[in-house]
Amino acid sequence: MTESFDPGALRQWWPKPSKPRPIVIFGAGSIVGDAHLPAYRKAGFPVAGIYDPDHAKAAALANEWEIRAFEDEAAAFLVPDAIFDLATPPAAHAAILGRLPIGAAALIQKPMGSDLDAATAILEICRTRQLKAAVNFQLRFAPMMLALKDAIAKGHLGEVVDFDAWLALATPWGFWPFLKGLPRIEIAMHSIHYLDLIRGLLGNPQGVHAKTIGHPNHDVAQTRTAAILDYGDRVRCVLSVNHDHDFGRKFQACEFRISGTSGAAYVKLGVNLDYPKGEPDELWIKPAGGSDWVAVPLEGAWFPDAFVNRMANLQRFAAGEDNELIGSVEDAWQTMALVEAAYQSSAAPATAIAPLPGQ
Numbered sequence: 001m002t003e004s005f006d007p008g009a010l011r012q013w014w015p016k017p018s019k020p021r022p023i024v025i026f027g028a029g030s031i032v033g034d035a036h037l038p039a040y041r042k043a044g045f046p047v048a049g050i051y052d053p054d055h056a057k058a059a060a061l062a063n064e065w066e067i068r069a070f071e072d073e074a075a076a077f078l079v080p081d082a083i084f085d086l087a088t089p090p091a092a093h094a095a096i097l098g099r100l101p102i103g104a105a106a107l108i109q110k111p112m113g114s115d116l117d118a119a120t121a122i123l124e125i126c127r128t129r130q131l132k133a134a135v136n137f138q139l140r141f142a143p144m145m146l147a148l149k150d151a152i153a154k155g156h157l158g159e160v161v162d163f164d165a166w167l168a169l170a171t172p173w174g175f176w177p178f179l180k181g182l183p184r185i186e187i188a189m190h191s192i193h194y195l196d197l198i199r200g201l202l203g204n205p206q207g208v209h210a211k212t213i214g215h216p217n218h219d220v221a222q223t224r225t226a227a228i229l230d231y232g233d234r235v236r237c238v239l240s241v242n243h244d245h246d247f248g249r250k251f252q253a254c255e256f257r258i259s260g261t262s263g264a265a266y267v268k269l270g271v272n273l274d275y276p277k278g279e280p281d282e283l284w285i286k287p288a289g290g291s292d293w294v295a296v297p298l299e300g301a302w303f304p305d306a307f308v309n310r311m312a313n314l315q316r317f318a319a320g321e322d323n324e325l326i327g328s329v330e331d332a333w334q335t336m337a338l339v340e341a342a343y344q345s346s347a348a349p350a351t352a353i354a355p356l357p358g359q
Helices: 030-043 055-065 073-077 090-097 116-128 143-153 186-202 302-318 329-347
Strands: 023-026 047-051 083-086 105-108 132-135 160-168 207-213 224-231 235-242 253-260 264-268 282-286
Touching (some): 023 073, 030 047, 030 055, 047 055, 047 073, 083 302, 090 105, 090 116, 105 302, 116 329, 132 302, 143 186, 143 253, 143 264, 143 282, 143 302, 160 186, 186 207, 186 224, 207 329
Parallel strands (some): 023 083, 083 105, 160 235
Antiparallel strands (some): 160 253, 207 224, 253 264, 264 282
């Protein structure tokens, strides 16, 4: 039964742990300074320190945030009751996880390895070492997305039958130098967030049709993707992603349109527009039985607030305060399987168009 629509009553925050554990961060890249550290400071989560093989880089970031830079990896592992936050490139995940204390709690930067084989290896490490591990698919935890899921759960859209993702923007790939030379970029490093979010809302699709390509103006492996997720004859789910729409802000977009049988939602993902400065996120809902669109007053943004909520769930699960670890490695592996299927679809030959008869 549909509840009376109150946009201010939609859930936007995850409950905080009663006794936050110290966080040990591996990696000192831009995402740590732009999102992880601002989020943890905002939430009041203690950060025990940062380790990076480039100690000078870690020390500079640690000095900026007035925290410790570990001299070596061994010192980072010795922090008692730590939550280990792996803000590292995918190729580095397995080695670090394999040295974490048995039973430790860990947050793994997406993707969960460079491909499905690597994700499977990571899954086995986490199982063997009994790690309470989740992958940092934090878009599920953005205030706008928590509110969207709550609105769907309360029946304000009816049955969701349509999901459109449309991106036409200019992404500064140079911010992430470790991407240079990697064979998989757009789906594996960016649209993976959207695929994971869609799985969280609609469940696993039956399959995927996809094509992902680069652009003649640069050497990044892929920056443009078109994909259809197959949910049978009831749900249409389409992604159109173009990171090379570099012609000024006027007609750029980063938005989702979600339609139900009796209501709809519009989401603007502001951080991707003029990244990393970004623009405000937006969530609008046309509720079942409502006469007009209603703007949901958002209390936070994808960056950094999704990182607060993501870490809160892991902290609470590690302490026994949450029964479910959202985005666990078991669940995240399924997102990686969807990514792998998308790349296989892209590599497969297209169905040829029949020639004109007589030619």
